Amino acid sequence: MSGISTLLREYDVLGAFWVTIQLTLWGALGALLLGTVVAVCRVSPVGVLQRAGTWFVTLVRNTPLTLIVALCALGVSNTLKISLAPPDSPTFIVDNGFRWGVVALAVYHASFVAEALRSGINTVPTGQAEAARSIGLGFGATLRHVVLPQAFRGAIAPLGNTLIALTKNTTVVATVGVAEAAYLMRNMIEFNPSLLYFIFIVMAAGFVVLTLPVGLLFTWLSNRLAVRR
Amino acid sequence: MGARGTEPATADATPVVVLTGVNKHFGTLHVLNDINLAVGKGEVVVVLGPSGSGKSTLCRAVNRLETIDSGTIAIDGVPLPEEGKALAHLRADVGMVFQSFNLFAHKTVLDNVTLGPIKVRGLTPPEAEKKATDLLDRVGVADQAGKYPAQLSGGQQQRVAIARALAMDPKLMLFDEPTSALDPEMINEVLDVMVALAGAGMTMIVVTHEMGFARKAADRVVFMAAGQIVEENSPEEFFTHPQTDRAKDFLSKILTH
Numbered sequence: 001m002s003g004i005s006t007l008l009r010e011y012d013v014l015g016a017f018w019v020t021i022q023l024t025l026w027g028a029l030g031a032l033l034l035g036t037v038v039a040v041c042r043v044s045p046v047g048v049l050q051r052a053g054t055w056f057v058t059l060v061r062n063t064p065l066t067l068i069v070a071l072c073a074l075g076v077s078n079t080l081k082i083s084l085a086p087p088d089s090p091t092f093i094v095d096n097g098f099r100w101g102v103v104a105l106a107v108y109h110a111s112f113v114a115e116a117l118r119s120g121i122n123t124v125p126t127g128q129a130e131a132a133r134s135i136g137l138g139f140g141a142t143l144r145h146v147v148l149p150q151a152f153r154g155a156i157a158p159l160g161n162t163l164i165a166l167t168k169n170t171t172v173v174a175t176v177g178v179a180e181a182a183y184l185m186r187n188m189i190e191f192n193p194s195l196l197y198f199i200f201i202v203m204a205a206g207f208v209v210l211t212l213p214v215g216l217l218f219t220w221l222s223n224r225l226a227v228r229r
Numbered sequence: 230m231g232a233r234g235t236e237p238a239t240a241d242a243t244p245v246v247v248l249t250g251v252n253k254h255f256g257t258l259h260v261l262n263d264i265n266l267a268v269g270k271g272e273v274v275v276v277l278g279p280s281g282s283g284k285s286t287l288c289r290a291v292n293r294l295e296t297i298d299s300g301t302i303a304i305d306g307v308p309l310p311e312e313g314k315a316l317a318h319l320r321a322d323v324g325m326v327f328q329s330f331n332l333f334a335h336k337t338v339l340d341n342v343t344l345g346p347i348k349v350r351g352l353t354p355p356e357a358e359k360k361a362t363d364l365l366d367r368v369g370v371a372d373q374a375g376k377y378p379a380q381l382s383g384g385q386q387q388r389v390a391i392a393r394a395l396a397m398d399p400k401l402m403l404f405d406e407p408t409s410a411l412d413p414e415m416i417n418e419v420l421d422v423m424v425a426l427a428g429a430g431m432t433m434i435v436v437t438h439e440m441g442f443a444r445k446a447a448d449r450v451v452f453m454a455a456g457q458i459v460e461e462n463s464p465e466e467f468f469t470h471p472q473t474d475r476a477k478d479f480l481s482k483i484l485t486h
């Protein structure tokens with residue numbers, strides 16, 4: 001056990017997990033917004049939008065996250081010089097890497113959010129939308145007030161799974177130098193290889209602490225918010 | 230005219246809804262075949278016909294939930310717009326009551342009724358709630374305002390659905406077999422609300438096989454078969470002296486069961 005206290009003393013484990021949490025929260029927010037837009041495109045009456053939505057989901061869902069992260073950080077940021085932080089800022093490298101990491105996570109998981117939401121939309125009987133249209137709500141208002149609220153409730157379980165996957169997938173952005181938990185783990189293994197098993201224990205425990213409550217919360221929510229018909 | 234004995238529809242006023250030469254196909258099936266129908270202000274028209282004759286499609290076409298292939302449908306002299314804002318506007322003026330109620334499952338009874346007035350008519354929430362409470366009272370479910378649809382009986386749900394449609398101050402109400410999904414003991418509580426509504430001068434198109442309602446409230450009965458209007462008459466005349474064989478056949482079936 002002294003191994004664990006050594007690790008906790010010598011490395012900023014909490015700080016690294018805090019970066020993981022921030023990546024998760026911002027990534028989830030972005031994925032939720034973008035995924036909703038994509039799902040709405042797929043059910044819209046406009047053919048171009050439908051195809052764009054389908055195309056996005058198919059392309060992104062079938063691309064490894066590592067590739068998307070590399071594309072964002074190396075391709076877009078380094079090569080095309082599109083940065084997401086003020087270049088003269090003293091924390092430019094950290095901020096820019098973090099923000100592109102968030103973008104990559106958001107884009108990748110948006111495809112899963114969109115699919116979860118679309119299955120949620122399919123659980124809403126067509127009569128609900130017809131009733132909404134018959135009182136004069138347009139396409140947007142029908143979605144916003146009637147279809148999406150019910151679709152989200154029907155999609156809570158898969159959305160929770162996506163959030164858990166996203167939390168663990170934040171480790172991929174370590175590959176482009178964002179100092180989150182997996183990045184720290186690599187450092188620890190490099191400098192304290194004798195503590196290998198303790199390092200694994202600390203990391204695994206950290207992720208369990210993050211994801212377990214999420215799973216419990218979403219199970220509770222999906223029961224709590226289920227739409228009774 | 231009419232068994233109601235209140236303000237008869239004046240013949241020269243512009244009808245609330247006019248269908249002219251309306252045709253619709255589902256694939257090769259000719260669901261609406263050259264339908265011509267005008268419903269005057271305050272008039273109550275009951276639509277009868279065998280299953281699959283196009284009654285629901287007719288209702289849904291008037292509310293533009295179904296598109297039509299040819300012909301025109303005009304509400305208050307204005308042809309139904311294609312899509313978008315103008316269509317949504319027109320729909321707000323036409324109330325629709327469905328066989329399966331279709332109350333918004335995630336909203337309370339009160340919120341079901343206030344949604345349209347707030348989002349479409351621009352009422353403030355207190356105004357909309359006042360109006361909703363009055364309407365729920367009128368259909369006899371004011372004490373259920375805080376509940377969710379799934380907690381209500383079918384009859385109560387359908388009365389809420391009527392209140393939801395009325396909250397838009399519609400010029401015309403469409404009812405598509407409003408009592409067919411109900412247990413027998415709940416049918417009358419819904420029909421009573423509809424009879425009262427007819428008595429209050431609402432313009433209504435009602436698809437129903439409830440002859441009691443037709444006799445009590447209808448000014449006119451329209452009989453459809455295979456997508457066509459085959460016969461039109463006053464309820465008394467239609468039920469006692471049907472003209473066509475198809476109507477006779479149909480009546481013998483619904484009278485004997």
Ligand SMILES: Nc1ncnc2c1ncn2[C@@H]1O[C@H](COP(=O)(O)OP(=O)(O)OP(=O)(O)O)[C@@H](O)[C@H]1O
Pocket residue numbers: 255258260278279280281282283284285286287
């Ligand atoms: N969306 C659709 N696609 C294809 N065919 C349809 C569709 N909706 C209805 N139909 C067909 O059109 C015909 C008329 O249907 P409609 O629902 O208008 O009949 P109805 O008179 O209301 O019958 P019911 O008394 O059973 O309600 C039926 O044969 C039906 O199968």
Ligand SMILES: [Mg+2]
Pocket residue numbers: 284285286405406
């Ligand atoms: Mg029908």
